[in-house]
Amino acid sequence: ASVESNKIDFNKEDNQRTLYISTFQPLSELAIVTDAPTPLGYATAFTATLATGSDVAYVWTFGDGMTATGKVAAHTYLDVGRYTAVVTASNSVNTLTATLLIPVDIPVTTPLLEEGFEDVDLPSGWLRTLLASVGDDGGWRMSDERIHSGTQAAFHNDVFGGYDSWLVTSQVTPTVGSELAFWQNQNYASNYEKHSLWVSCGSQDPKDGDFVQLTELGPGTEDTWEEVRLALDAYVGQPVYLAFRYEGDFADEWYVDDVRVTAPLVATNDSPTSLGQTTTLTASLATGSNVVYTWDLGDETTDSGAVVTHSYPAPGAYTAVITASNSVNAVTATTTVRVGVAIYLPLALRNYTPPCYDSYEPDDSVAQAKAITTDGAPQLHNFHQAGDVDWVTFEVPDASKDYVIETFDLADADTVIYLYDSDGERLLDWNDDAGPGTHASRLLFNPYHAGAFYVKIVQYDPTAGGCATGYSVRVTVQP
Numbered sequence: 001a002s003v004e005s006n007k008i009d010f011n012k013e014d015n016q017r018t019l020y021i022s023t024f025q026p027l028s029e030l031a032i033v034t035d036a037p038t039p040l041g042y043a044t045a046f047t048a049t050l051a052t053g054s055d056v057a058y059v060w061t062f063g064d065g066m067t068a069t070g071k072v073a074a075h076t077y078l079d080v081g082r083y084t085a086v087v088t089a090s091n092s093v094n095t096l097t098a099t100l101l102i103p104v105d106i107p108v109t110t111p112l113l114e115e116g117f118e119d120v121d122l123p124s125g126w127l128r129t130l131l132a133s134v135g136d137d138g139g140w141r142m143s144d145e146r147i148h149s150g151t152q153a154a155f156h157n158d159v160f161g162g163y164d165s166w167l168v169t170s171q172v173t174p175t176v177g178s179e180l181a182f183w184q185n186q187n188y189a190s191n192y193e194k195h196s197l198w199v200s201c202g203s204q205d206p207k208d209g210d211f212v213q214l215t216e217l218g219p220g221t222e223d224t225w226e227e228v229r230l231a232l233d234a235y236v237g238q239p240v241y242l243a244f245r246y247e248g249d250f251a252d253e254w255y256v257d258d259v260r261v262t263a264p265l266v267a268t269n270d271s272p273t274s275l276g277q278t279t280t281l282t283a284s285l286a287t288g289s290n291v292v293y294t295w296d297l298g299d300e301t302t303d304s305g306a307v308v309t310h311s312y313p314a315p316g317a318y319t320a321v322i323t324a325s326n327s328v329n330a331v332t333a334t335t336t337v338r339v340g341v342a343i344y345l346p347l348a349l350r351n352y353t354p355p356c357y358d359s360y361e362p363d364d365s366v367a368q369a370k371a372i373t374t375d376g377a378p379q380l381h382n383f384h385q386a387g388d389v390d391w392v393t394f395e396v397p398d399a400s401k402d403y404v405i406e407t408f409d410l411a412d413a414d415t416v417i418y419l420y421d422s423d424g425e426r427l428l429d430w431n432d433d434a435g436p437g438t439h440a441s442r443l444l445f446n447p448y449h450a451g452a453f454y455v456k457i458v459q460y461d462p463t464a465g466g467c468a469t470g471y472s473v474r475v476t477v478q479p
């Protein structure tokens with residue numbers, strides 16, 4: 001249907017009448033079309049649609065106190081939230097309104113730092129400085145000659161002048177799993193001198209001396225964009241500055257683009273766990289608003305929440321998948337859960353501590369005696385259990401020299417040493433304590449023939465043994 005509006009003008013001179021007829025269509029089926037959901041900081045595009053209607057005026061309210069007019073509008077929300085956008089369409093026939101809920105969220109895993117060097121001479125909060133230069137090029141700048149994306153990249157020229165030139169990021173605090181990631185391109189890579197990455201937990205200015213080197217990048221492939229990724233695990237939770245350092249005198253050209261510090265979704269669990277016990281699975285996320293966590297636990301069951309517990313039905317390895325999502329995007333991560341069968345020991349064995357054998361065991365008899373040099377090099381032994389004895393053997397090539405046999409660096413040991421002839425049976429000498437106030441033992445031996453000799457070391461108290469009964473023994477030929 002349409003509505004006609006009549007208007008009659010009378011022309012007195014020619015006795016004519018003119019009838020004007022205007023036709024207005026009534027409005028119907030008003031709706032809102034948008035590109036929502038919208039990441040925080042980005043504009044939402046709004047369009048009003050009608051099935052019928054003419055000569056229409058549109059008024060928008062966006063749910064945050066702001067308004068606009070026109071069939072098409074754009075609006076940037078300043079805070080995370082759920083906003084009701086309303087458009088009112090009207091003409092002389094009727095008025096309609098339509099509403100739409102607009103979710104605005106911080107995307108899941110938004111980078112902690114992200115810089116593409118677009119439309120800037122130097123990104124906000126960044127620093128460039130020269131620690132050394134005899135050239136006049138000025139160090140780091142922006143360039144459109146080689147780009148990975150967008151219209152610009154950071155660039156250092158290959159000029160004469162002994163450059164030590166720094167490009168320093170704004171401050172960023174890495175989270176669990178964070179990486180520094182960027183793209184680089186080298187022109188005249190064969191002239192590479194040194195490119196390196198540095199980090200400071202203190203001052204942003206390299207002149208203050210707080211930066212330490214993370215890595216040297218090395219020469220890249222000529223005129224090829226290559227991605228570099230570097231883990232920042234050592235700096236989790238610490239505010240840091242990251243720096244690109246160019247050193248060289250008429251070296252290569254270095255381009256850097258699309259720099260970011262990631263904030264990934266990380267999934268962990270407290271396995272291995274025993275069958276019948278619960279496993280705790282945890283999702284960690286540094287960025288994102290109104291996040292929903294959904295778990296596929298790997299055994300055809302699901303759960304929700306950042307932290308969940310689950311009892312697996314059988315032993316094995318399970319791959320649990322966590323999906324973190326909001327209105328803007330969704331990301332996933334995995335963690336492997338290992339479930340085993342508990343072994344229940346008899347009561348008599350539950351407090352059993354296995355012996356802590358030293359590296360020379362077995363050395364409990366003449367036949368098992370371990371060779372020891374006569375240059376004073378020590379061997380570390382212990383009496384790993386009550387009644388343990390240790391045997392060593394050494395060679396005497398020159399019977400005219402004296403030899404010192406001694407124990408030292410005793411822990412909870414109290415040694416006694418016995419010296420035997422080449423047959424391992426004839427006792428030649430023995431010693432308990434080398435002197436007052438010590439439990440170490442010492443013998444000065446003047447051999448009466450060349451050949452092999454044997455030393456037995458025992459604990460003074462044969463009922464005492466264990467991991468804490470360590471001692472060192474050495475044999476030293478005298479000048």
